Amino acid sequence: MRRDMGHLVYLAIVLSLAIALISMALIWQAPDTKEPSMAEQTDYALPPPTMASDVPLQAVLRGRRTVRAFAPRPIALTDVAQLLWAAQGITSDRGLRTAPSAGALYPLELHLVAGEVEGLPAGSYRYSPRHHRLRLEVPGDLRAAVAATALQQDWLAQAPALVVAGAVEARTMVKYGERGIRYVHMEVGHASQNLLLQAVASGLGGATVGAFNDARLKHLLKLPKAELPLLILAVGHPR
Ligand SMILES: Cc1cc2nc3c(=O)[nH]c(=O)nc-3n(C[C@H](O)[C@H](O)[C@H](O)COP(=O)(O)O)c2cc1C
The missing domain is CATH 1.20.5 (Single alpha-helices involved in coiled-coils or other helix-helix interfaces)
Structure with missing residues (x-):
């Protein structure tokens, strides 16, 4: 038993x-x-850029002016996608981009600090030119904190989106040594002018900001050790 x-x-x-x-x-x-919830999603496909415009280049050049006052209106994801593409988008099968790059070494990295972007939770995102996608790096609305790093230029927090252009100088210095630093600085000018001109063509306005505390901005956006922030671009609907 x-x-x-x-x-x-x-x-x-x-x-x-x-x-x-x-x-x-x-x-x-x-x-x-199961679809990832908004809280879990970290990777965002961007709408493809438009390759046509009714606005003549000369009108765009003439219309570019630094805009520091923005209407309290969100910016469309299509506009954000177009701006990022204008700055660093891929335009050839070989991976060449909208802006020139010394030795085609592409040291620049773009970070979208989204505050009021339609369809995108607030946060800091890294732009992947190759995939035309965004990857969330720091969640939350960081605009006021970015403005605080920029010597209290509080108007920055009113822009629906900021783009921080960073650079990994070593990518260019591998080939050009110390002179590579000069090239990287030229490249950020090329890329940011592309973005500012696209803003005008899209009926938006923007500003370039060079006055900020490098270490604080780098810490805020959790940039890797090898990457330096070089420029902040504010974009939105002009007030
Ligand atoms: C490298 C660079 C850094 C700048 N930094 C700032 C800045 O920190 N804050 C600001 O309000 N404007 C900044 N500006 C914008 C200039 O003040 C502006 O371009 C200038 O007054 C000319 O006006 P415009 O852009 O409307 O033609 C900067 C411009 C450049 C090119």
Whole structure:
């Protein structure tokens, strides 16, 4: 009798283990159909850029002016995508971009500090030119904190979006040594002018800001050790 009970207990343990193993296998095999929630999502595909405009280049050049006052209106994700593409988008099969780069070494990195961008939670995102996507790096509205790093230029916090252009100087210095630093600084000018001109063509306005505390901005945006912030660009609807 005791022996039979022992067998039964043994059988029950084996059966439970088998059921547990089968359930775990089924869970692992089940396709993950759950869409990531807004809180979990970190990777965002951007709308493809438009390659046409009714606005003549000369009108755009003539219309560019530093804008430091913005209407309290969000900026569309299509506009943000177009601006980032104008600054650093890929325009050739070989990976060449909208802005020239010494030795095609591409030291620049763009960070979108989104405050009021339609369809995008507030946060700091890194732009991938190759994939035309954004990757969330620091969640939350960082605009006021960015303004505080920029010697309290509080108007920056009123822009719906900021673009921080950073650079990994080593990418260019590998080939050009110390002179590479000069090239990197020229490149950020090329890229930011592209963005500012695109802003005008899109009916937006923008400003370039060079006055900020490098270490504080780098810390705020969690930039890697090798990357330096070079310029802040504010964009939005002119007030
Ligand atoms: C490298 C650089 C840094 C600048 N930094 C600032 C800045 O920190 N704050 C600001 O309000 N404007 C800044 N500006 C914008 C200039 O003040 C502005 O371009 C100048 O007054 C000429 O006006 P415009 O851009 O409307 O033609 C900067 C411009 C450049 C090119």
